[in-house]
Amino acid sequence: MFGGTLMFNIIYSEFAKLKKSYILIIVFISGCLLPGIYFSDAITNDFSNLSQVEIQHCIKNQMINVEALSFQFLFIIVFSLVIGYVFTREFTDKTANILYTYPSSRIKIFIGKFITVGILIMITYLIQFFISYLVVYIEFRVLPPAEFIIKDIKVNIYSVLLQLILIPIPVLIANITKNIIIPIVYGALGGIIGLGVMTILMSGSIYGQICPLVLPALPFYHYHRGDPIDYIAVVGSAVITFGISMFLCIYHSKNSDVN
């Protein structure tokens, strides 16, 4: 694909840079956090006198709560932190000079970092998916029915793909400010806006779908709650968000000064 082995080397070197940082721990914690909280809630309750139907209801509730909170609130904070770190560590550790002596163009380095972040995001989703089913199995000794799991896999895959659309925004902020603080603040503000939009979506209105920050949570609303999706607004906001911010990112990373 993108220039054969060279691209692979760039991604490999990005992962090697992450080895000594806290990023992998953070990815692991954020994947386990919400299932863990609901697990610690559930072990204090007694489920032995519930019927099978009630247990299935409990399980679905728990899975849906975990996904709603993480897609709409937690992940935007964690991923802006990860993105901020991956893109600004070159400036804070003063290794930007070394980075641009690699025999590959700036665009390729940028895309390499982008793919690295994408892989980290996918790892987070995978961890959360498996941990939440593991937790459910430990609590109730039973798994949800197969069609629910298939639906859940669909929700997670669509959500990851839509999450990739939002990456360029914090990347652009990180590249312009050369600092990890502002991307984190973007994440926190995004979390607030996400929660605000969640109240609008939960009340049944579809106007909240215009906000691009809510994109990763839309598959959840569509499959688990059966909300209709306004495809024109959603596709429009996705394309505009990704197009504009990616263009600005590539333009900026091509033309900016090294230090």
Add this chain to the structure above:
Amino acid sequence: MLNLIYCELLKLKKSYIMLLIIIGGVFSTILMNLAVLVVSSEKQRSFESYASNVEQLNFVIFYTILFSLISAYVFSREFADKTSSIVYTYPMSKIKIFIGKLITICILISLVYLVEFVSIYLGYYILYHEHPEFTFVSNHIKFYLYSLFFQFLIIPIPILIGNLSRNIMLPVVYGAVGIVISGVHDSFVFGEYLPFSIPFNFIKKIYEPNLIDLNYSVISGICCFVISMFICMYHYNKHDIA
């Protein structure tokens, strides 16, 4: 001591912290005003409902992260910018440097509270051209001061995490974890004693005086301060410089 605090504040001049303080104070009010103007069905709101909504957004979500970010930045910038060897050549003991940084953080947090307090009244005045009566305002100020004091008491926890990891990231993750845990804290056995929601409990006391029991908050705030401050001091005194 005054020189130390002055020099800490000078270090912040070129960073984004001052911008953060203004964003942190004003953002939720602007968001709330937009929501009232554009989305909400009820156009006329009482000041209590307006202010409690803004404060809920701020104290429950935003400030947990913002204050851990600020306190982690003030302490860990010495490691990130490799200036910690310069800090320890000041003719001061390590404890004094620590307390100077702590007071700097307290000043920054008080600024955020001040900006937020003013922005709430301004935002309400811009929307409805009214302001609440004076007895409510004095009550509001009193509980803001309590809340601010207890915010100071729980600040050593992110400082400790920042000092141990020498990094700005883990304190931010502590903030995010704190938000999520305080969102579902009713389910925990000792949920009332969790430190994350202490400052907001004091704010809630204004609007629901009979429902909130502050004893848990006071006990856990003081315990948090004593324990984490002790570990902080010990670690800051003993750890290696660079």
